[in-house]
Amino acid sequence: MLGLRFRPKAKPKLPDGIQVYAIGDIHGCADLLPNVFAAIDHHIARTAPTRALHVYLGDYIDRGPASRQTIDLLIERSRRHESIFLKGNHEAFLFEVLQDASRLEAWKQYGGFQTLMSYGLTPSLRPDREEQDALVQALRHAMPDHHRRFLGNLRSSFHCGDFFFAHAGVRPGVPLRHQREEDLLWIRDEFLQSEEDFGKFVVHGHTPVPKPEIRPNRINIDTGAFATGILTLLTIQGEQMFAI
Numbered sequence: 001m002l003g004l005r006f007r008p009k010a011k012p013k014l015p016d017g018i019q020v021y022a023i024g025d026i027h028g029c030a031d032l033l034p035n036v037f038a039a040i041d042h043h044i045a046r047t048a049p050t051r052a053l054h055v056y057l058g059d060y061i062d063r064g065p066a067s068r069q070t071i072d073l074l075i076e077r078s079r080r081h082e083s084i085f086l087k088g089n090h091e092a093f094l095f096e097v098l099q100d101a102s103r104l105e106a107w108k109q110y111g112g113f114q115t116l117m118s119y120g121l122t123p124s125l126r127p128d129r130e131e132q133d134a135l136v137q138a139l140r141h142a143m144p145d146h147h148r149r150f151l152g153n154l155r156s157s158f159h160c161g162d163f164f165f166a167h168a169g170v171r172p173g174v175p176l177r178h179q180r181e182e183d184l185l186w187i188r189d190e191f192l193q194s195e196e197d198f199g200k201f202v203v204h205g206h207t208p209v210p211k212p213e214i215r216p217n218r219i220n221i222d223t224g225a226f227a228t229g230i231l232t233l234l235t236i237q238g239e240q241m242f243a244i
Contacts, residue, residue, distance in 0.1 A: 017050030028064025058088025063111030
């Protein structure tokens with residue numbers, strides 16, 4: 001795969017000795033993770049950073065066929081590498097479904113039934129209210145405790161040096177420290193169309209693009225893995241960013 005090097009005008013920078021590896025929306029595509037992990041390991045071995053941070057931008061579940069396996073791989077990886085896991089809107093929707101089974105039909109439109117099937121459940125195409133209740137109850141029982149802990153500990157945002165990481169983006173005109181979680185997980189047009197300086201360079205996903213999209217104030221690394229088979233890895237080292 002052809003790598004893309006970016007040099008934004010503002011030249012945001014990480015502290016010396018720190019390297020960040022940001023991974024875009026996985027969406028149940030567990031089969032794409034081994035190659036991403038191998039690329040990270042190769043780069044770490046070659047550059048020997050003082051501290052390597054793995055930042056995952058959320059949307060680990062839904063749409064793709066292997067949400068459960070994706071979470072297993074991420075948890076296992078985090079035992080050996082310093083990892084920051086952000087919450088995506090799909091994880092937020094899952095929490096809604098677990099609290100209110102009537103949200104199951106809407107979750108289907110987000111690819112939630114693929115997540116149910118990854119946990120061994122077999123929903124019908126149009127479950128009635130009784131089946132919705134039964135499916136959500138079964139999902140609660142099928143989900144291992146370590147998956148619950150993983151999902152419960154997801155962060156809304158993360159910042160390091162001149163970089164700010166969030167799943168969807170930020171609300172223009174609102175200081176980063178005052179951003180609402182709803183915007184960090186769901187925002188689109190207001191953020192994507194904004195040319196303002198957000199205070200830090202924003203690294204995000206959420207809105208699929210054919211290739212990493214660089215702007216003076218942000219970069220979008222959601223390349224629609226579930227549809228394209230392309231899961232983007234962004235490496236940040238000092239002032240340099242390199243996406244594959």
